[in-house]
Amino acid sequence: MAQPKDFGFGADEQMVRDQARRFLKDNLPVDRLRTLVARDHHEAYESDVQPVYQDEKLWASAVELGWTGLGVPVQAGGAGMGLVAVAALAEEAGRAALPSPLVSTLCATEVLKAAGAAAALERIAGGQAASLAISGQAASQEFADTEVEASDRGSAVVLSGTSYFVQDARKAAFFVVVARAGKDLVLAAVDADAPGVSIDPDRIVDLTRDQASVVFANVEVAASAVLARGAAAEQALAKSFPALLTIVAADLCGASEWLLQTTAEYARTRKQFDRPIGFFQAVKHPIVNMMVDIDRARSLVYAAACAIDSEPEGGERLARMAKAAASDAAAFVAGRAIQLHGGIGFTWECDVHIWVKRAQHNQFLYGDGTCQRARLAEMFEA
Amino acid sequence: MAERVDTPEQAEFREHCRRWLSENRPAPPTFRLPLSAIEVMTEDQRRYLCDWQNKCHAAGLVGTDYPKEYGGHGYKGFQSIASQEMGRAGVPYMVNVIGLGMAAPTILVHGTEEQKRRYLPPLLSADEIWCQGFSEPGAGSDLANVQAPAVRDGDNWVINGHKVWTSLAHFASWMIMLVRTSTADKYGGLSYFIVPIRGAKGVTVRPLIKITGETGFNEVLFEDVVVPDSLRLDEVGKGWTVAMTTLTYERGAAEGAGSGGGVSLDERVRSLVRLAKATRRGGGKTAWDDAVLRDKIMKLAIRSEGLRQSARRARVPGLIEDPMRLPLQQKLLTSELMQDLAAVALEIEGAAASLYVGDDRAPDGGQWPLAYLNSYGFTIAAGSNEIQRNILGERVLGLAKSK
Numbered sequence: 001m002a003q004p005k006d007f008g009f010g011a012d013e014q015m016v017r018d019q020a021r022r023f024l025k026d027n028l029p030v031d032r033l034r035t036l037v038a039r040d041h042h043e044a045y046e047s048d049v050q051p052v053y054q055d056e057k058l059w060a061s062a063v064e065l066g067w068t069g070l071g072v073p074v075q076a077g078g079a080g081m082g083l084v085a086v087a088a089l090a091e092e093a094g095r096a097a098l099p100s101p102l103v104s105t106l107c108a109t110e111v112l113k114a115a116g117a118a119a120a121l122e123r124i125a126g127g128q129a130a131s132l133a134i135s136g137q138a139a140s141q142e143f144a145d146t147e148v149e150a151s152d153r154g155s156a157v158v159l160s161g162t163s164y165f166v167q168d169a170r171k172a173a174f175f176v177v178v179a180r181a182g183k184d185l186v187l188a189a190v191d192a193d194a195p196g197v198s199i200d201p202d203r204i205v206d207l208t209r210d211q212a213s214v215v216f217a218n219v220e221v222a223a224s225a226v227l228a229r230g231a232a233a234e235q236a237l238a239k240s241f242p243a244l245l246t247i248v249a250a251d252l253c254g255a256s257e258w259l260l261q262t263t264a265e266y267a268r269t270r271k272q273f274d275r276p277i278g279f280f281q282a283v284k285h286p287i288v289n290m291m292v293d294i295d296r297a298r299s300l301v302y303a304a305a306c307a308i309d310s311e312p313e314g315g316e317r318l319a320r321m322a323k324a325a326a327s328d329a330a331a332f333v334a335g336r337a338i339q340l341h342g343g344i345g346f347t348w349e350c351d352v353h354i355w356v357k358r359a360q361h362n363q364f365l366y367g368d369g370t371c372q373r374a375r376l377a378e379m380f381e382a
Numbered sequence: 383m384a385e386r387v388d389t390p391e392q393a394e395f396r397e398h399c400r401r402w403l404s405e406n407r408p409a410p411p412t413f414r415l416p417l418s419a420i421e422v423m424t425e426d427q428r429r430y431l432c433d434w435q436n437k438c439h440a441a442g443l444v445g446t447d448y449p450k451e452y453g454g455h456g457y458k459g460f461q462s463i464a465s466q467e468m469g470r471a472g473v474p475y476m477v478n479v480i481g482l483g484m485a486a487p488t489i490l491v492h493g494t495e496e497q498k499r500r501y502l503p504p505l506l507s508a509d510e511i512w513c514q515g516f517s518e519p520g521a522g523s524d525l526a527n528v529q530a531p532a533v534r535d536g537d538n539w540v541i542n543g544h545k546v547w548t549s550l551a552h553f554a555s556w557m558i559m560l561v562r563t564s565t566a567d568k569y570g571g572l573s574y575f576i577v578p579i580r581g582a583k584g585v586t587v588r589p590l591i592k593i594t595g596e597t598g599f600n601e602v603l604f605e606d607v608v609v610p611d612s613l614r615l616d617e618v619g620k621g622w623t624v625a626m627t628t629l630t631y632e633r634g635a636a637e638g639a640g641s642g643g644g645v646s647l648d649e650r651v652r653s654l655v656r657l658a659k660a661t662r663r664g665g666g667k668t669a670w671d672d673a674v675l676r677d678k679i680m681k682l683a684i685r686s687e688g689l690r691q692s693a694r695r696a697r698v699p700g701l702i703e704d705p706m707r708l709p710l711q712q713k714l715l716t717s718e719l720m721q722d723l724a725a726v727a728l729e730i731e732g733a734a735a736s737l738y739v740g741d742d743r744a745p746d747g748g749q750w751p752l753a754y755l756n757s758y759g760f761t762i763a764a765g766s767n768e769i770q771r772n773i774l775g776e777r778v779l780g781l782a783k784s785k
């Protein structure tokens with residue numbers, strides 16, 4: 001199948017993106033976001049349990065706008081749009097530093113689609129948030145490193161062990177869990193409130209999401225909730241992983257662009273030595289370097305999303321490139337955004353830190369640049 | 383990467399390009415061809431490359447979108463297809479690179495009907511080679527400081543002055559030249575001319591020697607050179623505006639009259655992978671076994687793919703905020719990528735990076751140390767990359783002008 005020249009970014013995709021941008025601009029302006037996630041640094045970082053910041057009304061609107069069901073197939077009640085549209089939405093979530101389980105749910109949707117899990121997809125289309133429980137403590141990219149064991153009990157499966165680095169765990173209605181049964185991988189949908197499931201929240205840097213270890217203590221999963229086993233589970237994960245990289249990379253691009261524009265605005269207005277500081281090339285050139293890095297990443301994100309939509313065999317290569325470029329870009333952009341804001345950029349009152357922390361979180365989620373490039377090099381072996 | 387979706391007309395033209403290129407690929411020369419047109423030095427190289435451009439022009443792969451009355455082929459939006467296919471086929475590059483990329487679009491925009499009919503056809507067919515006279519010893523990054531005076535004398539102008547870094551002047555019939563017609567106004571005192579070079583009275587072309595030890599570019603001295611007013615491009619005092627048109631094309635921000643061929647960036651990345659796998663290190667290992675080097679090569683691969691995808695994105699209105707944001711990055715990013723590719727190649731070669739062109743033991747014929755030195759030509763030329771960053775910061779991000 002051929003790839004469209006315009007990345008498949010047509011009128012529908014643009015409508016989704018523009019509507020999301022407008023909605024978030026109106027409903028989650030910076031002062032609202034600050035009040036929501038950064039009103040109190042003691043609360044954020046010193047509470048016994050880190051609070052979950054979620055605007056329920058905003059989330060309900062997001063569901064109503066069809067964001068959670070965007071990539072869910074039409075047969076399962078979703079909008080059935082491709083990854084290009086999903087990436088465009090994730091980019092807007094990053095631009096607004098949206099504190100919600102949207103991106104986790106978009107990622108889980110991709111795994112569920114690859115596994116053909118119609119019932120779970122219907123739940124997402126119906127407005128439930130989902131999250132992936134796929135990482136062991138090493139957060140390697142080998143799904144076999146999962147620390148959840150699965151054993152059979154009649155037609156059901158029993159899960160024991162812990163999933164680490166589960167995104168938005170306290171906002172998810174259910175988890176998509178990778179477990180191991182001997183040599184086989186098992187992919188299962190497990191309700192967050194199922195008996196035996198407990199959530200042990202992490203204290204994380206990022207203020208716009210929550211993260212946790214999810215402990216499974218003899219959690220019984222009905223046969224109908226076992227989504228795939230063995231080769232089918234491995235294939236579903238291998239097929240969807242490039243999409244996860246692309247979605248997170250898109251979020252990184254959106255957050256990076258916000259940091260770029262905010263830093264450029266500061267450089268246009270902040271005066272020292274009687275001039276806007278953007279006059280000085282020691283400030284101007286790094287800002288241009290921020291832009292150039294973002295643009296490379298953004299082009300690769302849409303190329304990866306388009307490839308995954310139209311000729312998936314080329315998808316992994318581009319998705320790893322996109323995640324590497326977006327992770328490195330975000331790291332550079334975030335650092336420069338703080339530095340070029342000077343003293344104020346180092347304070348809690350300057351909003352830059354909210355985006356910097358989200359970007360830093362996503363930089364490492366599912367593998368940073370170095371990690372992606374190591375996998376990419378394997379593809380150049382042949 | 384698989385084919386993107388073309389309209390039926392585009393697909394048909396692409397097929398024509400592919401078929402023609404596969405049937406007409408020139409036999410490899412018996413002498414070394416340099417990596418780019420602006421390094422062409424010998425008469426053998428010139429003749430070989432002019433013949434090739436001439437054939438490509440006749441086949442419709444050059445001047446593709448130019449009107450037929452000016453020697454073009456009258457298509458719309460097909461040049462990029464021809465250029466892509468030439469790049470993909472890995473055929474030699476177009477030698478009249480200044481003509482196609484800068485002079486032709488400038489003449490098309492600012493020239494008179496007579497000028498277009500006279501100068502464009504032999505430019506496209508490589509019967510006449512062009513060079514560019516912008517930089518002077520005192521006008522580099524500050525291009526508007528051009529001093530070469532042109533003084534009116536009836537229907538003629540008398541030109542003096544000194545132009546530098548003039549690629550291809552040693553073969554050129556014509557130069558596009560920025561001159562000073564008034565000292566009263568820095569920008570408004572500039573005018574733009576087509577100036578004869580080959581055999582012209584008062585013109586001296588002298589080779590400059592690059593750090594590579596090669597010639598390939600020149601300085602050009604003008605001593606009372608008489609140029610008829612009919613060779614002026616656009617109005618007196620409009621030289622800066624005309625020069626900005628030229629620079630837009632020179633920096634790759636717009637499609638010229640033809641390009642393509644030569645070694646693509648992707649191919650350079652692949653050749654680095656091959657080089658690393660072929661370069662032996664101690665203990666039975668190769669340079670490719672070194673994770674640090676693999677990482678560096680993959681960074682280059684990502685930058686190369688990123689450039690390609692950004693060129694694609696630049697044509698999708700929904701995915702760009704500012705129409706100049708991506709095009710103005712083209713020259714900056716391409717030149718820095720080429721430089722870094724060569725630098726990593728030297729790291730892969732290790733001690734063998736000391737071996738230059740002409741040494742039998744040099745890996746890849748010693749091309750990488752040569753490419754590394756030559757790469758500075760691209761990061762400096764067409765507005766140094768420091769100036770490119772100023773332009774991007776000022777025009778795209780609205781930062782205060784650094785001057």
